[in-house]
Amino acid sequence: MSEPSRRAVLRGAMGAGLGLAAAPVLAACGSGSSRAVTDGPVQVSLWTHDPGYIKTFRSAVGDDTLMHGSRFDYRMRFTNAAGSDVVTRMMAQAVADGNTPDLAGIIIDQFPRVMGSRIAENLFVDLTETVKPFGDELLKLAPYSVDGTPYGLDSDNSISVLYYRQDIFAEHRIPEDVETWQELADLGERLHDRHRISLSMVATGDNGSIVNGFLQFLLQRGGGVFDAAGELVLDSPEAVEVLEFMQRGVRTGFLMSLPDPYGSACAAALKSGRLAATVMPNWYNVYGLQANVPEQKGKWRIRTLPRFSGGGHAGSTLGGTAFCVLKDKPHTQAALELLRRVYLTREGQLLRYRSGGFLPTLSSLYEDAELRGITDDYLGGQRVFDVYGAAAADLPIFYQAQGLQILNDVLGGPMLLALQGKTSAAEAIRAGIRAYRQQVKR
Known part of the structure; x- marks a missing residue:
């Protein structure tokens, strides 16, 4: 689907609830070039409600073991906002062709806002092929799936x-x-x-x-x-x-x-x-x-x-926050690779637990010797x-x-x-x- 038609779908789906009188102001931000960055230095923008995720991703891009072999040299730009505001501002910016994030952390009770009218389909990368190798080992996909298609990876098994x-x-x-x-x-x-x-x-x-x-x-x-x-x-x-x-x-x-x-x-x-x-x-x-x-x-x-x-x-x-990759952006490939390394590898899941206490979403890790030995003072x-x-x-x-x-x-x-x-x-x-x-x- 082309970008103009995608925005048309989003306007039709979301116009009533987003207060689109603000759209001209938001459009002034601009979205920049649509040419995909496939390697080299990249600054990935991430929006979240929780400083714990900022700490996690900041630690991740600085971890040489986790980032070894990556085509990208990551830098991060963080925006911290209330959970409902992350979704509202992201959709408003998408409608206005403004600056959407590359990665968006969406609280579980906010995800239903993007489940209708093809909103998730038009905003986010379809993660079907990304998660396919893990089969049933990957937990908590269901809350962030629409018609069987997964669009987000949860940060915590909760x-x-x-x-x-x-x-x-x-x-x-x-x-x-x-x-x-x-x-x-x-x-x-x-x-x-x-x-x-x-x-x-x-x-x-x-x-x-x-x-x-x-x-x-x-x-x-x-x-x-x-x-x-x-x-x-x-x-x-x-x-x-x-x-x-x-x-x-x-x-x-x-x-x-x-x-x-x-x-x-x-x-x-x-x-x-x-x-x-x-x-x-x-x-x-x-x-x-x-x-x-x-x-x-x-x-x-x-x-x-x-x-x-x-x-x-x-x-x-109870609870949870999934990270979704915004589609068809210059840094979409880089954001998807970063999400895969931090959320779908043993090293990434252990880093997330150490930095924020986020429980693994890969079932095999509950038998991991390093995690099984952890004690809580x-x-x-x-x-x-x-x-x-x-x-x-x-x-x-x-x-x-x-x-x-x-x-x-x-x-x-x-x-x-x-x-x-x-x-x-x-x-x-x-x-x-x-x-x-x-x-x-x-």
């Missing part, structure tokens, strides 16, 4: 585990190896009744936090919100079961009701010891626990999630890949669709009512689906 205070579990004789959620819920109810201590949390603040918490449990239970074809599959017994489980947990105190997993209320609950366990992904270690309770170093541990007695998985997932010297490896071997697949953000908006309210005991779990699910169907005709 494996959800159970964080728990080992000292509090020992004090109150809570076994660390409880097999099922139902068993842990029974123990947690008694613990809360006697000591006002909870063993996980439920977000009751914004719609996104509410639905994300539900989704984390739902994926583990074996359910989902969309299938591989983008069809809504939320109307399921698993969805009702999970919401009833959360509803019961809030009512009995086993699950603590908090606005979100990151704010002051959660920090206070962690500091006081009233929140003695929680289900969150690997990155919560640094961004949640160490950020809020650094003084509790050595007291926390992780384990795989208790299973639902009705079935499901040993692990779950905050987690009491625990060998964390013993846990991550077991969870990675049994992770659910998360499918997204264009309407996911709409679903979050319409589902959060009914779910909050259910968690407050004002409606049933089944009715909350039905209400969310009805509202979604009214807005998305699919």
Whole structure:
């Protein structure tokens, strides 16, 4: 497809939501020559919301072992912006023929914005041939695929585990190896009744936090919100079961009701010891626990999630950020090679873990001797890949669709009512689906 016709498609697809009155201003930036750079010095531009990725790519281009044999001599130009702004500005610049990045880091909940109207197809390099040699070994392609075509590589496997205070579990004789959620819920109810201590949390603040918490449990239970074809599959017994489980947990105190997993209320609950366990992904270690309770170093541990007695998985997932290569730009070839070296090689994946704690997305690396030997001081010297490896071997697949953000908006309210005991779990699910169907005709 030619560049003018591509811009025409993007204008038609995105004009209503991008505020294109700004397009003439953006166009002044210009996109420069379209002649492809195939070797030699190259400056790759990267947009991201997280300084951790800036650190990672800066380290990568300076790593002689990782860059050995490359046709390119890399320099980087970074732009740091809010996650939603990265997508908004990238699409606006594409419409205006302005300066789009060569690599864009797109948060998982922002990717649905490019899944419709051929937006991803027109913006990003099709990674089918790039990932083909890895087969099933490459994890987490599904959330960044459109009609089976992958357009992004995730930076982190985002494996959800159970964080728990080992000292509090020992004090109150809570076994660390409880097999099922139902068993842990029974123990947690008694613990809360006697000591006002909870063993996980439920977000009751914004719609996104509410639905994300539900989704984390739902994926583990074996359910989902969309299938591989983008069809809504939320109307399921698993969805009702999970919401009833959360509803019961809030009512009995086993699950603590908090606005979100990151704010002051959660920090206070962690500091006081009233929140003695929680289900969150690997990155919560640094961004949640160490950020809020650094003084509790050595007291926390992780384990795989208790299973639902009705079935499901040993692990779950929440969050992620994929990097996409912008197509038909002078530095597209260089950006694609850089992404391949940093994301699809053992050396690149180890560098990403060392620089930012990003878990490998190549399944074989969970048996890698170097990673298996890593211990975490905050987690009491625990060998964390013993846990991550077991969870990675049994992770659910998360499918997204264009309407996911709409679903979050319409589902959060009914779910909050259910968690407050004002409606049933089944009715909350039905209400969310009805509202979604009214807005998305699919």
